[in-house]
Amino acid sequence: MPPVGAGTVTTPAGVRAAGVHCGIKADRPDLALVVTDAPAAAAALFTTNRVAAAPVQVCRAQVARGQAQAVVINSGNANACTGLQGLRDAWEMVDLTAAALGLARDLVLVASTGVIGVPLPMARLREGIPAAARALGPHGDRAAEAIRTTDAFPKTGAVQVEIGGRPVAVGGMAKGAGMIHPRLATTLAVLTTDAAVAPAVLRQALREAVDASFNRISVDGDTSTNDTVIALATGAAGHPPVRTVAEPGFAVLRDALTALARHLALLVVRDGEGATKVVEVAVTGARSAAEAQRAAEAVMTSPLVKTAFYGTEPNWGRILAALGRSGAEVDPDRVTVTLGGVEVVRGGVGVADRLPAAAAAMREPAFTVAIDLGLGTGAWHGWTCDLTEGYVRLNSGYLT
Numbered sequence: 001m002p003p004v005g006a007g008t009v010t011t012p013a014g015v016r017a018a019g020v021h022c023g024i025k026a027d028r029p030d031l032a033l034v035v036t037d038a039p040a041a042a043a044a045l046f047t048t049n050r051v052a053a054a055p056v057q058v059c060r061a062q063v064a065r066g067q068a069q070a071v072v073i074n075s076g077n078a079n080a081c082t083g084l085q086g087l088r089d090a091w092e093m094v095d096l097t098a099a100a101l102g103l104a105r106d107l108v109l110v111a112s113t114g115v116i117g118v119p120l121p122m123a124r125l126r127e128g129i130p131a132a133a134r135a136l137g138p139h140g141d142r143a144a145e146a147i148r149t150t151d152a153f154p155k156t157g158a159v160q161v162e163i164g165g166r167p168v169a170v171g172g173m174a175k176g177a178g179m180i181h182p183r184l185a186t187t188l189a190v191l192t193t194d195a196a197v198a199p200a201v202l203r204q205a206l207r208e209a210v211d212a213s214f215n216r217i218s219v220d221g222d223t224s225t226n227d228t229v230i231a232l233a234t235g236a237a238g239h240p241p242v243r244t245v246a247e248p249g250f251a252v253l254r255d256a257l258t259a260l261a262r263h264l265a266l267l268v269v270r271d272g273e274g275a276t277k278v279v280e281v282a283v284t285g286a287r288s289a290a291e292a293q294r295a296a297e298a299v300m301t302s303p304l305v306k307t308a309f310y311g312t313e314p315n316w317g318r319i320l321a322a323l324g325r326s327g328a329e330v331d332p333d334r335v336t337v338t339l340g341g342v343e344v345v346r347g348g349v350g351v352a353d354r355l356p357a358a359a360a361a362m363r364e365p366a367f368t369v370a371i372d373l374g375l376g377t378g379a380w381h382g383w384t385c386d387l388t389e390g391y392v393r394l395n396s397g398y399l400t
Contacts, residue, residue: 001255001256001262002159002160002161002256003159003259004157004158004260004263005157005158006156006157006158007157007158007159007171008141008143008156008158008171008172008173009156009171009172009173009191010137010138010143010192011140011158011170011192012158012168012169012171012193012194012234012237013169013236014036014038014040014234014235015035015036015037015171015232016034016037016136016138016139017032017033017035017139017142018032018033018132018133018136018137018139018143019033019139019141019142019143019145019146019147020131020132022074022124022125022127022128022131022132024074024075024076024114024121024125025076028145028148029075029142029145029146029148030074030076030128030146031072031073031075031128031132032073032074032075032147033070033073033097033129033133033136033143034070034140034143034190035070035133036234037236038234039069040067040068040069040233041066041067041197041198041202042063042067042109042199042230042232042233043063043066043230043231044059044060044109044206044228044229044231045206045207045210045228046059046060046227046228046229047226049227051080051081052080053078053079053081053086053112053226054079054080054082054087054089054090054112055079055090055093055111055112055228056111056226056227056228057087058090058091058094059111059230062094062106062109062110063230066199066200067106067107068230069101069103069107069108070097070098070101070103070108070109071109071111071190071230072094072096072109072110072111072129073111073143073146073147073188073190074093074111074112074113074114074120075113075114075146075147075148076113076114076149077118078112078114078115078116078226080112080116080117080226081116081117082117082118082119082120085119089120089122090110090112092125093110093120093125093129094108096129096130097129097133100129100130100133101133111188111226111228112226113147113149113175114149140156140171140173141154141156143173144173144175147173147188150273150394151175151271155173155174155175155264155267155271156171156172156173157171158170159256159259159260161252161253161255162252163239163249164239166237166238166239167237168193168194168237168239168252169193169237170192170195170257170260171192171193171260172189172190172264173264174188174189174190174267174268175187175188175189175268176188176268176271187227187264187268188227188228188229189229189230189261189264190229190230190232191206191209191230191231191232191257191260192231192234193231193232193233193237193256194233194236194237195237195242195249196233196235196238196240196241197233197243198242198243198244201243201244201250202231202233203231204254205250205253205254206229206231206257208254208257209254209257209258209261212258212261212262213258213261213262213264214229214261214265216265216381216382216383217265217268217269217382217383217384218297218301218382218383219268219269219273219385229261265383266383269384269385270385272391273390273394273395274387274390274391274392274393275385275386275388275390275391276385276388277309277364278366278383278384278385279300279367279384279386280366280367280368280369280381280382280383281296281300281368281369281381281382281384282369282371282379282380282381283296283372283373283378283379283381284370284371284372284373284379285371285373285375285376285379286328286373286375286376286380287328287329287373287375287376287378288376289378291328291329291378292328292379292380293380294326294327294328295328295373295380296381296382297326298322298325298327299319299322299323299326299369300382300384301384302319302321303387304318304321304322305319306384306385306386306387307386309362309385310387313359313362314342314344314358314359314362316337316344316350319337319369320332320348323335323373329373329375331348331374331375332348333348334348334373334375335347335371335372335373335374336372336374337372339358339361339362339369340358340361340367340368341367341368341370342357344358
């Protein structure tokens, strides 16, 4: 995959952005706009949580046309579980944005993130959205700042590739630190590119990128009501349009989107609420890839395993217990586990004299748990973090 460097949603040609404070939060930016110079190919993936927020429902309907020119995002309020009024408010955000930018209503996408069950303060958005439109420019960094909630830092990046002999940029931003678990799209993100691509092809590239990135992370096992990943392609790079997945440009664009999405997804894990470590969980030797995923996710979401990560305790028994309840086929006598490259389980039995070395390896800010089930060729890997007092402290008083 291509390397990821510095950049934002405004790195690709034909994209402007803004981030402003409109008063949803007390004193931090809370409203972002991302706007393309002309209608762009658009694709999006959304939460599979059945309790889908109003903006998810509206954005899903809007993006079905495969074209968009603006994305409006507020933070500090999820506009979720807000009934019919929440839907009206989400549509009003669309209309306010369209009016401020002089666009057709069907070219505006919407997203929200923050506290669930509280009505949007629409009076502040009625003033804030026109102000954001006036502030548009090469300000992807400000937009990334404005979508943060409990995030410790903004998450951005960019990739440079070549399609059809022309330089192509892919830029992006994401937010997320809690309520993160693989279910189609496990954060809020906007990815932009100046590639020329048909909407259906862009959607396939986005789906493959998300499956290899955002769908492989978990902070706390909870799937948000508001998960949204949006991709916009302006076509400003000037190469012949990529119209099918069989064309070489598709693989180039997909790999660029995947590299950037994985970079952003790992930043989400690194910024997990209270987290001190990033842990890759890699399962091999399963009967199928699906069973490898079930096994890995059981380990990634176990509070007992995650607290052991925090304590740098090589408590391999917790890992085997998680595997045993995962629903994947497991023969304990065939299981091997390594922590940070140190073998701690062989044939389902602990390797006692290796535990001190494993504990030392777990003190690193990032390490891998490698699990071989010894049953087949199925493999899957994902990333999680440790579980600390910081997570409990933050989430025991989120509303207050």
